[in-house]
Amino acid sequence: MIYTCTLNPSVDYIVHLDELHVGELNRSVKTFTFPGGKGINVSRVLKRLGVDSTALGFIGGFTGGFIESELRKEGIACDFVHVPGQTRINVKLKAGRETEINGEGPAVADDDAAQLIAKIGALSAGDVLVLAGSAPTSLPADMYERLAARAVNRRVRLVVDTSGPALGALLACRPFLAKPNHHELAELFGVAMVTREDIVLYGRRLVEKGVEHLIVSMGGDGAFYFNEETALFAEAPQGTVKNSVGAGDSMVAGFLAAQADGKSIEEAFAYSVAAGSATAFSEDLCTKEEVEALVDRVHIVHL
Numbered sequence: 437m438i439y440t441c442t443l444n445p446s447v448d449y450i451v452h453l454d455e456l457h458v459g460e461l462n463r464s465v466k467t468f469t470f471p472g473g474k475g476i477n478v479s480r481v482l483k484r485l486g487v488d489s490t491a492l493g494f495i496g497g498f499t500g501g502f503i504e505s506e507l508r509k510e511g512i513a514c515d516f517v518h519v520p521g522q523t524r525i526n527v528k529l530k531a532g533r534e535t536e537i538n539g540e541g542p543a544v545a546d547d548d549a550a551q552l553i554a555k556i557g558a559l560s561a562g563d564v565l566v567l568a569g570s571a572p573t574s575l576p577a578d579m580y581e582r583l584a585a586r587a588v589n590r591r592v593r594l595v596v597d598t599s600g601p602a603l604g605a606l607l608a609c610r611p612f613l614a615k616p617n618h619h620e621l622a623e624l625f626g627v628a629m630v631t632r633e634d635i636v637l638y639g640r641r642l643v644e645k646g647v648e649h650l651i652v653s654m655g656g657d658g659a660f661y662f663n664e665e666t667a668l669f670a671e672a673p674q675g676t677v678k679n680s681v682g683a684g685d686s687m688v689a690g691f692l693a694a695q696a697d698g699k700s701i702e703e704a705f706a707y708s709v710a711a712g713s714a715t716a717f718s719e720d721l722c723t724k725e726e727v728e729a730l731v732d733r734v735h736i737v738h739l
């Protein structure tokens with residue numbers, strides 16, 4: 437079974453404007469409200485690609501209730517720990533350029549954290565656990581490491597999509613799959629930016645350290661894939677970007693779904709890139725039809 441864990445879910449409020457005037461009254465052209473947060477997006481895309489998963493994490497308040505009811509409507513199993521505060525609302529302003537305001541999230545008490553740790557401690561060997569997104573600041577700084585340690589003890593395969601110090605700590609747990617973007621990779625290696633040559637160097641270094649499958653995404657500039665034997669590059673397909681929120685999460689789901697379907701590494705990577713781009717080209721997350729319409733346009737180059 438695949439479990440996704442979102443420590444800080446969000447209601448994503450997408451606001452389209454013709455232009456954004458800071459300090460003035462702006463009126464939206466259209467708005468969308470989606471359940472969000474990285475693990476939740478992975479669960480939603482997995483479902484669309486025909487793969488079941490259970491969504492774990494902390495939710496609270498009416499915003500948390502919205503997320504849970506939307507996920508259940510989509511047929512996604514939920515096993516959240518309910519906390520007293522409100523799940524955050526993340527505002528995504530689309531006015532030519534994309535501007536995002538991600539909220540802080542509710543306070544999580546020690547006994548709520550302990551409940552989630554216990555749920556992870558009950559997973560079984562061979563399960564997959566996706567640890568994705570930021571953590572509310574009220575959680576102990578090593579929360580991700582604690583969850584990962586529980587999972588690794590149970591011989592659960594880890595999938596990692598987070599940033600900052602938590603990313604470094606999780607990569608040390610020899611994850612099955614990690615998907616930093618190029619900015620997160622630069623931050624991990626303590627540099628301001630990475631060139632394509634740097635990505636190849638750092639990517640290979642992370643694989644040597646024990647990451648089994650590594651995808652480094654670069655938005656509209658495509659993505660790299662690394663494992664012990666192979667290094668691949670794919671250009672992203674061209675198209676009109678409607679909403680790139682969740683593109684990275686869709687890549688993770690695309691790779692996992694393709695692997696579950698027995699596809700080769702090259703096919704799984706192409707499917708992953710197609711899923712990311714199909715999400716960027718749609719208002720909500722990608723559908724299976726959208727991914728499959730794009731996948732033949734993803735050309736893989738062996739490095």
Ligand SMILES: Nc1ncnc2c1ncn2[C@@H]1O[C@H](COP(=O)(O)OP(=O)(O)O)[C@@H](O)[C@H]1O
Pocket residue numbers: 616617618653654655656657658659672673674675677680682683684685687708709710711712713714716
């Ligand atoms: N402007 C775009 N055009 C085409 N594909 C895109 C675009 N932005 C994102 N994607 C697709 O989504 C994937 C993940 O995007 P990225 O922005 O790197 O992830 P994250 O959301 O984790 O930062 C890319 O590898 C690409 O396949």
Ligand SMILES: O=P(O)(O)OC[C@H]1O[C@](O)(COP(=O)(O)O)[C@@H](O)[C@@H]1O
Pocket residue numbers: 444446448471472473474475477526538568569570571680681682683684685686
């Ligand atoms: O946990 P964080 O880092 O604040 O990110 C949360 C945001 O990331 C998202 O999961 C989207 O992630 P990606 O665009 O990186 O795939 C949104 O749904 C959510 O608002």
